[in-house]
Amino acid sequence: MTFIVWDLYLPEVLLALLVGAALGLSGGALQGVFRNPLADPFLLGISSGGTLGAAVLYVYRIGEANAELYLPLFAFLGASATGLVVLAVARGRYGSVETLLLTGVAIANLLSAVLSLVLLYNPVGSEQVTFWLLGSLGLADWPVDGLVLGAVLVLGTLLALHGRELNLLQLGSDVAQSAGVDAARVRQRVLLLAALLTGAAVAFTGIIGFVGLVSPHIVRRLFGSDYRVVLPGAAVFGGLFLLASSDASYLAFPTSLLPIGIFTAFSGVPFFLYLLYRQRRSSPMGAG
Numbered sequence: 001m002t003f004i005v006w007d008l009y010l011p012e013v014l015l016a017l018l019v020g021a022a023l024g025l026s027g028g029a030l031q032g033v034f035r036n037p038l039a040d041p042f043l044l045g046i047s048s049g050g051t052l053g054a055a056v057l058y059v060y061r062i063g064e065a066n067a068e069l070y071l072p073l074f075a076f077l078g079a080s081a082t083g084l085v086v087l088a089v090a091r092g093r094y095g096s097v098e099t100l101l102l103t104g105v106a107i108a109n110l111l112s113a114v115l116s117l118v119l120l121y122n123p124v125g126s127e128q129v130t131f132w133l134l135g136s137l138g139l140a141d142w143p144v145d146g147l148v149l150g151a152v153l154v155l156g157t158l159l160a161l162h163g164r165e166l167n168l169l170q171l172g173s174d175v176a177q178s179a180g181v182d183a184a185r186v187r188q189r190v191l192l193l194a195a196l197l198t199g200a201a202v203a204f205t206g207i208i209g210f211v212g213l214v215s216p217h218i219v220r221r222l223f224g225s226d227y228r229v230v231l232p233g234a235a236v237f238g239g240l241f242l243l244a245s246s247d248a249s250y251l252a253f254p255t256s257l258l259p260i261g262i263f264t265a266f267s268g269v270p271f272f273l274y275l276l277y278r279q280r281r282s283s284p285m286g287a288g
Helices: 002-034 046-060 064-091 097-121 123-134 142-160 163-169 173-178 183-205 211-223 227-252 261-282
Strands: none
Touching: 002 097, 002 142, 002 163, 002 183, 002 211, 002 227, 046 064, 046 097, 046 123, 046 183, 064 097, 064 183, 097 183, 123 261, 142 183, 142 227, 163 173, 163 183, 163 227, 173 183, 211 227, 211 261, 227 261
């Protein structure tokens, strides 16, 4: 009984809390950078990069004997490389918010196409990649939790310290500039930190969607729109949301190991549609 609780259950609970915190914090930061309530950590194609990294390992059986080591490494490298590409665009001459959004969408679609091509000609890894696409806490153990905890403490703290700057960005780049905040540099730093933090999360769990979308909105509803509160609050609610989804998967299917991303999608998709409908009502299509 002690083995089950200490070595199996508790590491999974802690990993759910940490990954949920990372995704919630990244989602809140990206919504602030883009001034867009529909933004989340996967907006810039970071998830597609992590998936492609995992697919390369599965399909080509690279380091198969040490998959528990190489899988997180390949996924993290894929996600981080995607973030760095978008960061390079942000540093360029045309790195506006709109350009970054379109770049992220383009990269995500390109990587998805490459992933489909890889699986089409090497279908042996398609089942494992499909499971990875839906997310899982199956890699949870104390060493993994320690690595994710370190990433959340370091990267998450640095990200949360940008609350004041994100508040000023909501007023526009000119207002932020007049208050002594370099909007372009803040945007670049937040993008880099969010990409690395998301990469650390998906490296061990696969792709878990909607946590970064839902959590910041819950905090805004309860405590207001101050990003000095939204960012740490999104981390707390993100962890609780992912843990609740994990518990729901066990309660609904106690004898089966189902991807946790299924349960976050069940709650996240209706919430996304609600936000989209609400935004359409406040700013109808065609309005200036």
